[in-house]
Amino acid sequence: MDLPTTSAPLLGWTFDGTLRTYQTEVLERIPVGTVGPLHVVAPPGSGKTLLGLLLATREGDRALVLAPTVTIRQQWVRTAESLAPTPxxxxxxxxxxxxLTVMTYQLLSVTGDGSPFDDLARAVWAEELIATGRTEADAATWLAELAVDSPAAYRSGIRSRVRRLRRRFARRNPDELARVLHPNAVALIDRLVDxxxxxxxxxxxxxxxxxWALVVAYLAGRIRERGxxxxxxxxxATLPSPDDEAEYENYTQLLGEVDYEVPTPAVVKEGHLAPYRDHVMVIEPTPAEISFIRHHEERLHDLVMQLLTTPDAVSYLERQLQPEDEDEDEPGAGAEALLxxxxxxxxxxxxxxxxxxRVVQPQHPLLAAIPPLLLDRCTSEDLLIVLTRFAQTRLLGNPDAHRQWDYVRRALADFGYMLTDRGLRRGRDPLDTxxxxxxxxxxxxxxxxxxxxxxxxxxxxxxVVVTDFVEHGNSRGMIGDAAAGALRAFELLAADPVTVRLNPVLVTAQHLRASAGDAADLAAELTDLLAEPVLVREGSGPTREMRGPGIGSGRMVAALSELIRRGRIRLLVGTRGLLGEGWDCPAVNTLIDLTAVATSSATQQLRGRTLRLDPEWPDKVAHNWSVACLIPSQVDLDDTTEPRRLRRKHSxxxxxxxxGDGSIVSGLGHALPPSAMQAFDRVLDKDPAASVADVEAFLAESRPTRTQTRRQWHIGEPYLSHERESVRIQRVPHAPLLHTARAAGAGSIGAFITGTAIAGGLVALVDVLGALSIPLVGGLALALLCGVGAAVAAAVPVLGRALRDRRRPAEVYRNAAVAIARTLHEAGRISPIDESTIRALRQDGDRVRIEVGGEQRDRAMVADAVEELFGPVRTPRFLLQTGRAESGRMRLSERIADRLSPGRTLLPIPRAIARRRADAELLHRHWQxxxxxxxLHEFQGAAGLALLRVARSSEGRLDGTESRTRIWG
Structure with a gap:
C-alpha cells in the first residue's frame, strides 16, 4: 500500500543537529532549484547520507534512494527516519x-542474459534494415541467418552499434530502453513515477x-514523459575511472561534472575521519623471479639480435638513417644532409x-655522423619501435617473409605484445604479472x-592485508611458487613466528582459515557469536580450514569484524571484493595493499577502510601501506608498469x-621523501651505483610515528579548503631563465643619441636668441653630458630589473606561468584565470615551486603546459630561446644586464600551444x-637540429624528486 501523495512532502522534514563545515558549504554552493543533476564527491565517513537527504528535502518532492548494498540501504533508512516526521x-x-523510498540498484536491474545493450543494438540494426525497405519479418530473418552463417560479421555489427548506443543511450526514447529491462523492473519504475x-x-x-546507468536513464525518461x-x-566517495571511455561517458551523461568535492583532508581536520599516513615499502623480486626476468631479458636480446643483425634489417636501419634523395635539384646529398x-x-x-x-653494428661508419648526444642508452622501447617498424615494412608485405612475420608476432606475444598490421599494442605481459x-x-x-x-x-x-584474488590464475613467472593471492600470503603470515601472534585469519567467499594453534578456540568463539556451528577440519601444516555450513560470507565478515574490535583477531587477510567497498570495521588501523589496481575508485575505497574513527582509540592514526617491486639496477631490462602503478595509486x-614542510599534497610526495625519491629514480635509470636497498634505507630513516603524523595534521585548527596544481622547478644557476631584462623605452643608445641631440639643439637655440653666450666646446660638452644622463636614466631600470630578478628569481618563474595562462586563454583553450592565484615560492637551495589555482580543468592545463615547458626536451615543434632578441642584436644596457646572468636557455613550447604557429607566437609576445x-625557432632543417642538440644537452629544470603534485589548504 503506497502512502498517499502530498505536495512537496519532504519540506516538512527537519534536522536539529550541527552541520559540518563542508556540509554547510555544499548546501550554500548548490542553491535550491538548481537545474540539472547534482554531483557531489565526498570520502567515506564524511556524512554523505545526511547531505543527500538535506539536498532532497530542500526540493521537497517525493524521493527515491538507490544504494549498492542492503547494508548501505539500511544506513539510509536509519538516517532518514531521524529527519522524517513519522516512521x-x-x-x-x-x-x-x-x-522517501530506499531500494538497492539490483532491485531495478536489467536482465542477466549477456550485455543489456546487445538486444537494443539488434533492435536498432533491425530498424536500420526496415528503413532501407525490408519488412520487419525479413529484417529479423536476415539477422538470424547472419548470426549463424557469419558470426564474426554479426558480432562486429552488434559491437559497433553497442558502442554508439553507449555514447548516446540516455537520449533514447524510454520505450526503446524498456526493451532491455525486465518487465518487473519496468512495472516498479512506472509505479514510482505514478x-x-x-x-x-x-x-x-x-x-x-x-x-545500472541504463535503469536510471529509463527512470528519468519516464519522469519527463509525465511532465x-x-x-x-x-x-x-570516488569518481569512476575514465579508462573505459564508453562506460565513463554513460556516467557523465547522467550526472555531468562534479558540483562539489569534499576533500578528505577537510574531513580529517574537522575530526570526522582518522588522520593517516601513506607508507611505501620498496622491494626487488625473489631470486627465482629475477632468474625469470633475466631469461626474459636474454630472450628479448636474442630476438633482436637474431632479427636486426640480418642484412635485410641492417639495410632497413641504413635506409631509415639515409633516406632516398628526393631533391632532384641537389642529387647526391652527403651523409650528414640525409641524416x-x-x-x-x-x-x-x-x-x-x-x-x-650502435647495438647491432657498433663499428658502422654512419654512427660517426650521428651526434653523440643522441646516442644515449638503447632501451626496450627503442628495440620494440624498430622491430615493429622493420616487421611492418620489410616482412608483412613480402610473401617470401610470411613465416618470419609469424615468428616475430609469436615471439613478441611471449613478451606481452600484440603485433598487427596496425602496429604494436600491449597485451598480457608476463613481466608485469x-x-x-x-x-x-x-x-x-x-x-x-x-x-x-x-x-x-x-x-x-x-x-588487514588485501589482495586481488584468492589465487591468481596466471602463474607465468611464478617460478616454483604457489599461485599469488590471499591463500599464499596467509600461509606465510600464519607461519611467521612474529605475525602469528596477531591471530591471523583468512576470509574469502569460499575459505575461512586460521593458524593451527588458534583454529579451535576461534571456531568456538565464532559459534557463540553466530549462534551456528563453525567447524575445524583436520589437517597438517601451520593453518587449518574452518567452515560454517549455511553461514554466508557477509555474516562471517561481520562476526570477524566484531572479534577485531575486541582485539581477539588483529590481522585479517582477504580479497578486495570482500574487504573493499562496503566493509566497515572502525578498529582497523593498518592496511597492507597487495593489489594491482590503481584506479581512483578502487584505491580510495581501499584506503577508506582504515579511516573510520575508532571509539576504542580516540587518537587513532591509520597507516596505509603500498608495496612496489622494482627490477634491480644491474638487470638491464626496462619496465615502467610497477613504478607507474605506484605513482597512479598515490596520485x-x-x-x-x-x-615535513606541513603541506597536504597528492602524489608520491606524501609517501616518499626527496632522498628516497631520488634513490627510487636512480634505480629506474639503471644507475649501477643505485640499489633497491638504498631506497628502503632512506624510507626507513624518515617514517614518522603515529604521534608525529597526528601532530602534522593540525586537527581542529582553521583551514582553507582549496586546491592548487604545483610544479617544482630546479633552477640552473649558470643558465637562469632570465638573461636580459626587457628593454625600457628606446634603450640606452637611443636615449644617448636623443638626449645629446635635444641638449645640443637647446644650446644652439639659446645661443641664437642671444639669451646666453656659450662657447662651442662647452656647448658640445653640455650636450654630451645630457646624452650620457639620458642613457643612464634608460639603463638604470633595465639593470635594476635584472638585479631584482636575480634576488627574487621566483617572480620570473611566476611570470612564465602567467604567460602560459594568458596564451592558453587567448587561444580559446581555457577560461580566464585569476592571476592572483598563480604564485611562485622559492624553496630550499635552487628550487622554485609554481602553484596555479582556479577551476580544476583550467589549472591542470596550465600546470601541464608549465611542466612541459621546463621538462626534458624531446621533439618539440617550436623552441623558445630566452635572453636573445629576435634580431639577435642587443642594446648596450641589455648586454650589461646579460653579464649579470650569462648563458642561454632553450625551452620547448608546450604541445597545447605549439599546435598552431599563431599560438606559439602569442606565447612569444607574452614572454617578451x-x-x-x-x-622563437621552429624545429626544421640544420638550424633546428643544431638547436635541438643544444636543448637536449642542457640540464633539466624539473625537480628530480617529484616535479608535479597537487596542494590542498
Missing part, C-alpha cells in the same frame, strides 16, 4: 512507496556504468634506429607487520608531505612583455 514517511519495501517520485538519490554513483523534471543527486632529413621526417624513429644500429604478484610482496607484508609491532602503538595494531590520494627578449 511511515520512510520505506524500504518496493510494495509500499512512501515519501506515486510522484521526482528526486532520485544515487548513492555510490560510481557504480552507474552500463546497465516532471527529474532531479538526480549523485553521491560518491638531417631523416631526423626532420621522423625524429623518434630515427633516433631509435641510431641507438639500435611477475612484478605485480611477486612472492616478495608477501614477505614485505611480514616485514611491514614486524615494523608496526616495533612501534610505540604495537598493542593497538589491527591490520589519487592526499596526505602530509613526506618532506613579462620576462624579456626571446626568439
Amino acid at each position: 511511515a514517511s520512510v520505506s524500504d519495501d518496493p510494495e509500499r512507496i512512501s515519501d 506515486a510522484g517520485v521526482r528526486t532520485v538519490i544515487l548513492d555510490e554513483c560510481h557504480h552507474l556504468l552500463d546497465h 516532471g523534471s527529474p532531479r538526480l543527486i549523485g553521491l560518491t 638531417e632529413r631523416a631526423f626532420a621526417n621522423d625524429f623518434p624513429l630515427t633516433r631509435s634506429c641510431a641507438v639500435v644500429l 611477475t612484478l605485480a604478484y611477486s612472492a616478495a610482496k608477501d614477505h614485505a607484508a611480514v616485514e611491514i607487520l614486524r615494523l608496526e609491532l616495533e612501534s610505540e602503538d604495537a598493542d593497538r595494531v589491527r591490520a 589519487h590520494l592526499w596526505g602530509p608531505s613526506a618532506d 612583455r613579462l620576462i624579456g627578449p626571446c626568439a
Whole structure:
C-alpha cells in the first residue's frame, strides 16, 4: 500500500543537529532549484547520507534512494527516519512507496542474459534494415541467418552499434530502453513515477556504468514523459575511472561534472575521519623471479639480435638513417644532409634506429655522423619501435617473409605484445604479472607487520592485508611458487613466528582459515557469536580450514569484524571484493595493499577502510601501506608498469608531505621523501651505483610515528579548503631563465643619441636668441653630458630589473606561468584565470615551486603546459630561446644586464600551444612583455637540429624528486 501523495512532502522534514563545515558549504554552493543533476564527491565517513537527504528535502518532492548494498540501504533508512516526521514517511519495501523510498540498484536491474545493450543494438540494426525497405519479418530473418552463417560479421555489427548506443543511450526514447529491462523492473519504475517520485538519490554513483546507468536513464525518461523534471543527486566517495571511455561517458551523461568535492583532508581536520599516513615499502623480486626476468631479458636480446643483425634489417636501419634523395635539384646529398632529413621526417624513429644500429653494428661508419648526444642508452622501447617498424615494412608485405612475420608476432606475444598490421599494442605481459604478484610482496607484508609491532602503538595494531584474488590464475613467472593471492600470503603470515601472534585469519567467499594453534578456540568463539556451528577440519601444516555450513560470507565478515574490535583477531587477510567497498570495521588501523589496481575508485575505497574513527582509540592514526617491486639496477631490462602503478595509486590520494614542510599534497610526495625519491629514480635509470636497498634505507630513516603524523595534521585548527596544481622547478644557476631584462623605452643608445641631440639643439637655440653666450666646446660638452644622463636614466631600470630578478628569481618563474595562462586563454583553450592565484615560492637551495589555482580543468592545463615547458626536451615543434632578441642584436644596457646572468636557455613550447604557429607566437609576445627578449625557432632543417642538440644537452629544470603534485589548504 503506497502512502498517499502530498505536495512537496519532504519540506516538512527537519534536522536539529550541527552541520559540518563542508556540509554547510555544499548546501550554500548548490542553491535550491538548481537545474540539472547534482554531483557531489565526498570520502567515506564524511556524512554523505545526511547531505543527500538535506539536498532532497530542500526540493521537497517525493524521493527515491538507490544504494549498492542492503547494508548501505539500511544506513539510509536509519538516517532518514531521524529527519522524517513519522516512521511511515520512510520505506524500504518496493510494495509500499512512501515519501522517501530506499531500494538497492539490483532491485531495478536489467536482465542477466549477456550485455543489456546487445538486444537494443539488434533492435536498432533491425530498424536500420526496415528503413532501407525490408519488412520487419525479413529484417529479423536476415539477422538470424547472419548470426549463424557469419558470426564474426554479426558480432562486429552488434559491437559497433553497442558502442554508439553507449555514447548516446540516455537520449533514447524510454520505450526503446524498456526493451532491455525486465518487465518487473519496468512495472516498479512506472509505479514510482505514478506515486510522484521526482528526486532520485544515487548513492555510490560510481557504480552507474552500463546497465545500472541504463535503469536510471529509463527512470528519468519516464519522469519527463509525465511532465516532471527529474532531479538526480549523485553521491560518491570516488569518481569512476575514465579508462573505459564508453562506460565513463554513460556516467557523465547522467550526472555531468562534479558540483562539489569534499576533500578528505577537510574531513580529517574537522575530526570526522582518522588522520593517516601513506607508507611505501620498496622491494626487488625473489631470486627465482629475477632468474625469470633475466631469461626474459636474454630472450628479448636474442630476438633482436637474431632479427636486426640480418642484412635485410641492417639495410632497413641504413635506409631509415639515409633516406632516398628526393631533391632532384641537389642529387647526391652527403651523409650528414640525409641524416638531417631523416631526423626532420621522423625524429623518434630515427633516433631509435641510431641507438639500435650502435647495438647491432657498433663499428658502422654512419654512427660517426650521428651526434653523440643522441646516442644515449638503447632501451626496450627503442628495440620494440624498430622491430615493429622493420616487421611492418620489410616482412608483412613480402610473401617470401610470411613465416618470419609469424615468428616475430609469436615471439613478441611471449613478451606481452600484440603485433598487427596496425602496429604494436600491449597485451598480457608476463613481466608485469611477475612484478605485480611477486612472492616478495608477501614477505614485505611480514616485514611491514614486524615494523608496526616495533612501534610505540604495537598493542593497538589491527591490520588487514588485501589482495586481488584468492589465487591468481596466471602463474607465468611464478617460478616454483604457489599461485599469488590471499591463500599464499596467509600461509606465510600464519607461519611467521612474529605475525602469528596477531591471530591471523583468512576470509574469502569460499575459505575461512586460521593458524593451527588458534583454529579451535576461534571456531568456538565464532559459534557463540553466530549462534551456528563453525567447524575445524583436520589437517597438517601451520593453518587449518574452518567452515560454517549455511553461514554466508557477509555474516562471517561481520562476526570477524566484531572479534577485531575486541582485539581477539588483529590481522585479517582477504580479497578486495570482500574487504573493499562496503566493509566497515572502525578498529582497523593498518592496511597492507597487495593489489594491482590503481584506479581512483578502487584505491580510495581501499584506503577508506582504515579511516573510520575508532571509539576504542580516540587518537587513532591509520597507516596505509603500498608495496612496489622494482627490477634491480644491474638487470638491464626496462619496465615502467610497477613504478607507474605506484605513482597512479598515490596520485589519487592526499596526505602530509613526506618532506615535513606541513603541506597536504597528492602524489608520491606524501609517501616518499626527496632522498628516497631520488634513490627510487636512480634505480629506474639503471644507475649501477643505485640499489633497491638504498631506497628502503632512506624510507626507513624518515617514517614518522603515529604521534608525529597526528601532530602534522593540525586537527581542529582553521583551514582553507582549496586546491592548487604545483610544479617544482630546479633552477640552473649558470643558465637562469632570465638573461636580459626587457628593454625600457628606446634603450640606452637611443636615449644617448636623443638626449645629446635635444641638449645640443637647446644650446644652439639659446645661443641664437642671444639669451646666453656659450662657447662651442662647452656647448658640445653640455650636450654630451645630457646624452650620457639620458642613457643612464634608460639603463638604470633595465639593470635594476635584472638585479631584482636575480634576488627574487621566483617572480620570473611566476611570470612564465602567467604567460602560459594568458596564451592558453587567448587561444580559446581555457577560461580566464585569476592571476592572483598563480604564485611562485622559492624553496630550499635552487628550487622554485609554481602553484596555479582556479577551476580544476583550467589549472591542470596550465600546470601541464608549465611542466612541459621546463621538462626534458624531446621533439618539440617550436623552441623558445630566452635572453636573445629576435634580431639577435642587443642594446648596450641589455648586454650589461646579460653579464649579470650569462648563458642561454632553450625551452620547448608546450604541445597545447605549439599546435598552431599563431599560438606559439602569442606565447612569444607574452614572454617578451613579462620576462624579456626571446626568439622563437621552429624545429626544421640544420638550424633546428643544431638547436635541438643544444636543448637536449642542457640540464633539466624539473625537480628530480617529484616535479608535479597537487596542494590542498
